[in-house]
Amino acid sequence: MTALSIASTAAAGFGQVAGYQEQKAMAKATRNAANNAYAMDLHGITTRQMQEQDAAAERKLENQREYDAARASAIVNADQAGVRGLSVDALLNDLAGQQASRQKAVDTNTSWQIAQLQDEKLGADATRQSRIASAPKPSATGLLLKVGGTAVSGLDAYKSRTGQQQTPGGSPRPKTKALGT
Numbered sequence: 001m002t003a004l005s006i007a008s009t010a011a012a013g014f015g016q017v018a019g020y021q022e023q024k025a026m027a028k029a030t031r032n033a034a035n036n037a038y039a040m041d042l043h044g045i046t047t048r049q050m051q052e053q054d055a056a057a058e059r060k061l062e063n064q065r066e067y068d069a070a071r072a073s074a075i076v077n078a079d080q081a082g083v084r085g086l087s088v089d090a091l092l093n094d095l096a097g098q099q100a101s102r103q104k105a106v107d108t109n110t111s112w113q114i115a116q117l118q119d120e121k122l123g124a125d126a127t128r129q130s131r132i133a134s135a136p137k138p139s140a141t142g143l144l145l146k147v148g149g150t151a152v153s154g155l156d157a158y159k160s161r162t163g164q165q166q167t168p169g170g171s172p173r174p175k176t177k178a179l180g181t
Contacts, residue, residue, distance in 0.1 A: 023136050023137075023138035027136060031132050034127075034129075037128065037131070038124055038125065038127070038128035041124035045117050045120050045121050052113045052117070056107070059106045063103055063106065067098075074088070075092070078091070
């Protein structure tokens with residue numbers, strides 16, 4: 001019966017150590033998964049950021065082509081009509097002002113989109129940190145307390161089976177039978 005008690009206590013202790021190691025592995029797997037998801041999110045957001053910048057550059061080039069065509073057309077039409085002077089200059093200045101406004105609008109919209117994507121990056125990092133924080137974290141101290149508690153319980157069970165009692169000073173003494181039994 002004593003060997004069974006020792007084996008039972010040892011098995012319980014090994015089970016607790018195995019549980020600790022399993023929790024530790026789960027925490028590591030959760031951390032790795034969160035970091036991988038974050039890396040994928042960052043890649044996607046960065047790709048969108050580059051696409052937005054490319055699209056903005058393309059819009060600005062298209063605006064420039066439209067401006068160049070409108071300016072050239074205005075110059076040719078004014079020349080064909082024999083118009084010169086301040087009215088032609090005013091028309092060209094108006095076209096240049098419209099072009100500057102369109103380019104500024106593209107720049108403003110692009111900066112807002114980039115700022116929003118930067119916020120998404122911060123959100124992805126917060127999600128990563130939240131995933132890592134929510135993973136169960138094994139405690140070595142908790143493990144030692146559980147194993148120690150199991151050992152004490154096993155020792156108590158052993159003592160009660162073998163007939164030993166604890167004296168107030170802590171030394172075991174044999175159980176005595178009551179008189180008359």
